[in-house]
Amino acid sequence: MFHGFKKLYFVMKNLVKKLIQKKLKISFAESCTGGMLASSITSISGASKVFNIGLITYSNQAKINILKVNKNIIKKYGAVSAECCEVMVKNLTRISKAQINVSVTGIAGPNGGTKKKPVGLVYIGVKRSNKLLIIKNIFKQKTRIGIQKATVKRTLKIINSLI
Template identity: 70%
Template sequence: MKSLIRLLTKKKLKISFAESCTGGLLASSITSISGASKVFNLGLVTYSNQAKIKVLKVNKNIIRKHGAVSHECCYAMVNNLSKMSKANINVSITGIAGPKGGAKQKPVGLVYIGIKRGKKTLINKYLFKSKKRSLIQKATVKKALDLVLRAAK
């Protein structure tokens, strides 16, 4: 984590997050490190569909048609976050941390992580095997930080 903050500081890059299923764990993992204020710009926990629609301006038809846990919603979250935050690297997370709430098409452990740097947006889909909420959240944060590291290089 310290190396990520050093890299972002050296490259003068700012990061922002819009989290759902991780509930602020990603922002917390960054802000727990000294020096984070040089790189961390904004962290939003848009947990409810209403928050995604009202705060992040995700079109309600995207959520109605594809659901909050979808490639489309994750894409809208990261793109709209980047307009608000003006950060160099933006991250969005939406998923099902469980242990309840999963379905056959969208099982517990399904997570989408969006990364936007400049004009490039990448949506990554993961299916974490654990059924434990905290482990899914921690695994998601680890993946997101790996993606930020790659995007920053």
């Protein structure tokens, strides 16, 4: 799929192993990564023991209809915002019943950025039990796939730090 896949594979393999050992389930609600997180985890044998749900809520309509993000949040803050990311991960938690839930929303480019919200701006939300993290990232990669890949790598590091 992309360069550096071997390294990502080993990170995912270790993550799946840790999740299995600790009997934890994980779910994703992805926007700008378009399923790359779910794809990376399901490429690992044994993922079915830990991977619960992967939703690609790419459009605002999907965020509203599936993840029940209030349209006023999107109107006021935008789909690429800490507020939207937080609602995405909280509502995913209700839907999935997994112990670890992750949401990602951002601008992968090469178009769509503004001064306030540049290409590479990505919010990653992770909820585990009562711990909720919403992390703002500005990735400097020059390509869409580069930003998506950087998002997946950063997300995996965050998840690993919480297990």
